[in-house]
Amino acid sequence: MRQAYLYAAGSLFTMMCGMALNVLVGRFLGPDQYGIYALSRTAAQFFLMIAPLGMELGLQRFMSVAVQENRSPAQLLRFARTAAFAVFLVTVLVLLMGGAAALEDAYRAPGLAMALVVTLLSAPFLIDAMLIFSLGRVIGDMRPYMLWILFFQPLLRLALTAAVLVLDGDVQAVLTAAIFAGALTWLGYAMSENRIAGGADTRPPQERRTELRQFFQTSLWLGVSIFFYGLMRSSDTLVLGLFVSVGDVGRYAAMSFVAQTVQSLTLAVSQGLGAKVAAAAAAGDRMGLKDLIDEASLRAIPVSLFLFGGIAVFGQDLHVIFGEGFTVSAVTASSLAFGYLAGGVLGIVGYALSMAHHHKLESALTAAGGGVLLVAVFIGASTGGAEGVAVATCLSLCFVNIIRLVAVRSVHGYWPRAPLYLIGAVPAWLVAAAMRQAALEFDLPPIGAFFLGTIAYSLFMTVILIGGKMIGRRQQGMHRSAAKPARVTILSFHFAEYSARLCLALGDDHPAQMIVDRDKLVREAPSSVVGSVQRLENIVWYERRSTFGKILSAGRILMDIRRFRPDLIVAHETLVPLPALVTFACRLIAPLRLIVHDPDPHAGADASISRLKRSLRWMLRKVATGYVVHGLYCRKALLKSVSPEKPVICINHGTLLEPEKFRSPLPGNILFFGRLEQYKGLPTLYAVADLLAEKLEGFRLTVVGHGSEAAFVRAFAATRSFVAFNEGYASPEDVISAMQDAVVVLLPYDEATQSGVLAAAMANGRPVVTAAVGAIVEVIDGQNGIAVPPADVAAFAGALEKILSDPLEWERLSQGAMRTAGSSMNWKTIGRAIVGPPEVRA
Structure with missing residues (x-):
């Protein structure tokens, strides 16, 4: 939790340093040069998002598995760093072979080609830092990243940029300072983040190559969502540059950068929210998930509304901060401010999809949003210039997030409260507008009016928040304290x-x-x-x-x-x-x-x-x-x-029927245990047993249980010497002994919901071969057993033969079964999920 707060503080610090840096560049270089700076930085940021090909997210998933299996994830990290650097080299080569010059002609911006090339030279350092950061997330220690990337780098970059500007440096000099800051930061971070956990990777080369292929394919899928998200973040500035002068791009980019600060607190409060939402979703706690999303939105909205009101109304006075020449219309300022307000507050709702087993739906919505925004800004830029792009951006962000709300309602069955909080944008705008009008009446400078608005808005929100807390305390008095452990x-x-x-x-x-x-x-x-x-x-x-x-x-x-x-x-x-x-x-x-x-x-x-x-x-x-x-x-x-x-x-x-101690199984012995009913797939059991008896010497099947189909099992066992049928009630100690004697537990069910037999097998460290039915396949992941199609005799026999004849495979699956028993089947974990957040006492 402390690291999550520190990460949020680091993100805010990075944003503030970025604001100061952009103000310095704008004041020293003017709108035209700032336009070139903005175009090159926007293009570079888009490249930084897509160049890793989603591998920074894929690494978190695959390296977690490697660390859990006590093997080094170095191969994965090395592959990702090599692939990302190859993408960088190809991009730079394309730019040097004429791509940069073509972009300079398209944007009618002399000097843009060189600025693009210089800007991209800092990319490999930042991309590599992102990839190394995945290791920090896996081992749960993000402190080196926060120290070097979130605190040291923005401060160093700000200091170098200020020095360059004081010495009359141009855009290329400013971008070169960014390269030095990125390189020095990367060097320090890479040297401190040298904690490759786990032992040596002793797997066969073919298995390693398979893992790399799966890792790359998964990363590409994740990268698609990142691509469209990056498109939504950068398309307005890049498209506008095709239709207006580079000076107009500079003015719009400055206003857009300031407007994005509306989302700053939203991004801060959402740090760590993903893990909580994922936990609530895994527990099936739908109302708990809703409360998490609503609470995060509520925590972000007071400051977000304040920033919105100030930026929407005072944005037309942008020249007070950025210097002469930076003037934008009230329409541009208000549209961008509300668009980013809606995108930030409603964007939190996306966690209810992306972190709740609906990431593909969230990716599809993001892709659709990127497409809608791209078309909208093309239309807006060609018809209305900067104002048209601002309105198009606002409407597109609102539209995409409304569709996201509908998706959450369809998937989870409830409407998040976030849209209601946006109603506060009206009084926030009115307070700020009244203060600006008062400033004009009394000849106050815009900054003075802004501070008056801050005071008025703060008093307004204080009354609302105090009233809300008083009502909340009164309601809590009707129930027991939430901090007291539930009985x-x-x-x-x-x-x-x-x-x-x-x-x-x-x-x-x-x-x-x-x-x-x-x-x-x-x-x-x-x-x-x-x-x-x-x-x-x-x-x-x-x-x-x-x-x-x-x-x-x-x-x-x-x-x-x-x-x-x-x-x-x-x-x-x-x-x-x-x-x-x-x-x-x-x-x-x-x-x-x-x-x-x-x-x-x-x-x-x-x-x-x-x-x-x-x-x-x-x-x-x-x-x-x-x-x-x-x-x-x-x-x-x-x-x-x-x-x-x-x-x-x-x-x-x-877990059920846990043994007091483990022992080695009897070679060739498989176990079928439980109720003998029609849905248990007994005909499949008979056929598989006969097939394995022909193939494997020393094969033995033990059946323990009772039920309406017992007579058929009795007749089958009577004609086959390799079958032992223990009919009727078996004590818990007898069942545990049978589990320990078995190499593998067989579940050939025709249909099922879940299985207590599966839970007992995991507790005894015994892998299972099961039909892929019901919720059983949500537990069996290839690391603790094998799932095959129901009634597929050949597939059952093949899986059982593989485990019975390969001690290394059995050992791998047995260890996986014990890991499952100690994690998702652990009763402490289950108890916390079942008790969970209490319902309101009736």
């Missing part, structure tokens, strides 16, 4: 081990109460977990020895929950009448988050449920204030039957 009740009539591990994980951070069926806990959970649960302070046992006993136990449970006074109740969906009614009654005590394991019933025996059970399922989903599902597939299925306004938290299934 959580876990209601478990089913899935006893799941609930026990969740309760134990929550115990360190939240006061937790657990209601559990004692018999089910003993049958399902290892003895170590049972012992830990029995030592809990707030444990309530559900007794079901007789019908009357069940009713008494249900009443006692409700009274115990009431006495505990929970802030949140977490319960598993149940279709058993009495437990369902108890769960329903819990909603009268506190908000209810319902864990929905199967949004739709499975094929076979599960498919035919009675009308009563359907009614119970509808009732529980209706009264729940939020839902928990295991995977995006389950989330999508659940949203067909529940309100999209309620949060749906998306997590992985937590």
